Amino acid sequence: MLILILFSLFPKYPSEIIFSVLEKNIEIKIISEGEKFRIEVLGKSGEIYYKEKDKIMVLQDNNWKEIKSPLYNENNFFLCLFLEKNENFQSEIEKDENGLKGAVISSKEWGKVNLKRIKFNKLEEIPEGIFPKKSKLNLSKFKSLLMGEDEKEVSATAGARGVGEEENLEAEPNYNALKEVEKITVSKEEVEEFAKEVKSK
Amino acid sequence: MKKIIITILIFSLYSFAQDWKKIGSIFGGFNREFTEEEEKEIGREIAAKLLGIYKLYKNDEMTKYINLVGKYVALSSPEPKREYIFAILDTDTINAYSCPGGYIFVTLGLLKILSSEAELATILSHEIAHITEKHILKEIKRANILGEGTEILAEKSIGGKGIGKDLAKKLSKKAMETLLKKGLAKKDEYKADEIGFEISCKAGYSSKEYLEFLKKLEKITKEPGMAVLIKTHPTPENRFKELIKKDCSSDIILKERFKERTNL
Numbered sequence: 001m002l003i004l005i006l007f008s009l010f011p012k013y014p015s016e017i018i019f020s021v022l023e024k025n026i027e028i029k030i031i032s033e034g035e036k037f038r039i040e041v042l043g044k045s046g047e048i049y050y051k052e053k054d055k056i057m058v059l060q061d062n063n064w065k066e067i068k069s070p071l072y073n074e075n076n077f078f079l080c081l082f083l084e085k086n087e088n089f090q091s092e093i094e095k096d097e098n099g100l101k102g103a104v105i106s107s108k109e110w111g112k113v114n115l116k117r118i119k120f121n122k123l124e125e126i127p128e129g130i131f132p133k134k135s136k137l138n139l140s141k142f143k144s145l146l147m148g149e150d151e152k153e154v155s156a157t158a159g160a161r162g163v164g165e166e167e168n169l170e171a172e173p174n175y176n177a178l179k180e181v182e183k184i185t186v187s188k189e190e191v192e193e194f195a196k197e198v199k200s201k
Numbered sequence: 202m203k204k205i206i207i208t209i210l211i212f213s214l215y216s217f218a219q220d221w222k223k224i225g226s227i228f229g230g231f232n233r234e235f236t237e238e239e240e241k242e243i244g245r246e247i248a249a250k251l252l253g254i255y256k257l258y259k260n261d262e263m264t265k266y267i268n269l270v271g272k273y274v275a276l277s278s279p280e281p282k283r284e285y286i287f288a289i290l291d292t293d294t295i296n297a298y299s300c301p302g303g304y305i306f307v308t309l310g311l312l313k314i315l316s317s318e319a320e321l322a323t324i325l326s327h328e329i330a331h332i333t334e335k336h337i338l339k340e341i342k343r344a345n346i347l348g349e350g351t352e353i354l355a356e357k358s359i360g361g362k363g364i365g366k367d368l369a370k371k372l373s374k375k376a377m378e379t380l381l382k383k384g385l386a387k388k389d390e391y392k393a394d395e396i397g398f399e400i401s402c403k404a405g406y407s408s409k410e411y412l413e414f415l416k417k418l419e420k421i422t423k424e425p426g427m428a429v430l431i432k433t434h435p436t437p438e439n440r441f442k443e444l445i446k447k448d449c450s451s452d453i454i455l456k457e458r459f460k461e462r463t464n465l
Binding site for chain 1: 245246248249250252253254256257259264265268269270272273276286287288304370373404405406453455
């Protein structure tokens with residue numbers, strides 16, 4: 001599994017951080033607007049979650065909607081995009097009252113996704129071993145939050161796999177298979193016979 | 202003259218009432234109950250969507266067995282006359298899904314971890330409870346997901362002509378988000394556990410076996426096949442805590458028959 005990491009602190013407060021997911025023609029912009037921020041994903045739609053202070057939010061129909069209760073409180077926020085099957089993108093972004101301050105970006109990949117920050121310097125590939133502990137911790141907590149209020153130790157991999165493989169809501173309805181289901185018949189007599197069998201046990 | 206005035210007055214009041222009903226529907230969301238036909242229409246779309254995501258598992262014997270157990274316990278449900286169809290999805294994911302209108306799916310992954318007919322019966326009863334309690338339909342209405350659909354529904358609710366295929370499709374997409382992403386309200390899951398427990402107990406099965414099933418789920422929460430179920434349901438531990446309070450004196454378990462009939 002290839003892990004690409006960028007840790008960068010900006011000398012000045014940037015108004016925009018732009019990332020490009022190479023080979024997939026996806027561009028992600030994080031735009032600072034003072035205390036607020038805006039996220040644009042160009043070229044691909046996907047689920048976007050973020051944690052800020054005590055809230056976990058999901059972007060739905062261009063509005064942020066709170067989805068879970070708070071578990072911890074920090075000044076940075078965690079952004080997570082589930083783009084499509086087997087792909088995701090995660091980042092931690094520091095910000096303060098002036099806006100965006102810096103970012104820790106990671107991309108775990110199951111397909112071949114190469115992440116590049118295009119606004120400033122090109123990302124450097126860094127070995128998995130130096131993955132920042134803090135980021136790992138937050139990722140795990142975040143996944144736990146998404147996967148259940150009482151589940152504290154669910155692995156990030158399982159969570160991402162679930163999202164990627166199970167939630168293919170864009171799949172076309174299969175009416176032929178439905179017709180096969182609707183052909184399944186069990187007569188009233190068979191059910192009555194079965195009931196007798198159960199009760200005689 | 203007096204009659205004409207009264208007629209005009211009645212007609213005006215009627216028109217006003219119709220407009221008010223429409224306005225109320227638009228601003229207040231979709232307030233009436235879905236008809237049986239509409240439920241079925243929405244359920245068909247959701248079922249077709251599910252079958253687009255997961256393959257149908259084709260095994261006549263096993264499918265018939267699931268249908269016999271399901272239809273039998275349904276006779277002890279709050280709506281014994283409702284028609285149900287049970288089918289198996291060919292996936293290692295551990296889950297079961299119920300769609301409005303009576304379509305119920307269990308996954309092969311779920312069947313593989315069961316050890317008795319009593320467990321199966323209570324799981325199917327849980328899904329039946331989601332349908333009789335109209336949990337997904339309530340979720341659709343609660344979320345007021347319709348946007349432009351609200352207006353369409355308001356129109357349809359006045360005309361009483363059903364909701365139409367396009368809207369059923371739109372609703373099914375939102376319902377799928379509920380089934381696979383967001384999950385139903387936790388109280389609805391607890392309620393389905395409770396009613397499901399009662400249904401299978403009333404049918405003669407030892408619903409206490411369901412507690413064993415929840416214990417099994419608790420042990421495998423980190424398995425990849427559990428991701429969606431964990432995300433969309435209260436934890437097995439909490440469900441266990443809620444159900445342990447309930448009693449069931451029925452004692453049919455049928456481990457051997459379950460093994461024979463499912464051959465898993």
